[in-house]
Amino acid sequence: YATAPWIAPTADVTCFTMMERACGLAGFQPRIVAESMDFSVQLELVAAGVGVALVPALTIAQLPDGVDLLSLDSPLVRSVHLAARTPDVVDPGIRALTRILTEAAAERLPLRPLAT
Known part of the structure; x- marks a missing residue:
């Protein structure tokens, strides 16, 4: 996902730091194309093909059609x-x-x- 466009939370929250950390562990810095603090909006943007997102499992109430959840090779825990x-x-x-x-x-x- 190093070359994929990313949908991110705003930079002033810990979820942004977690996303940056996960990408850093994978050896790249995300290219952010959209920001939203609403994780359901992030998932809808993923469904629309805007980019990929890292969302906390606790925030997923419903997964949009066409969106798959993938496990991280190096899981982050908070x-x-x-x-x-x-x-x-x-x-x-x-x-x-x-x-x-x-x-x-x-x-x-x-x-x-x-x-x-």
């Missing part, structure tokens, strides 16, 4: 954390938020068949 002050950890709202985030991630991240 963690999402919920931080709370120690006295607030027992707060029902914090507990509910933790449960909701955990359940949402579990629903979106189970083993998903990827094209190879």
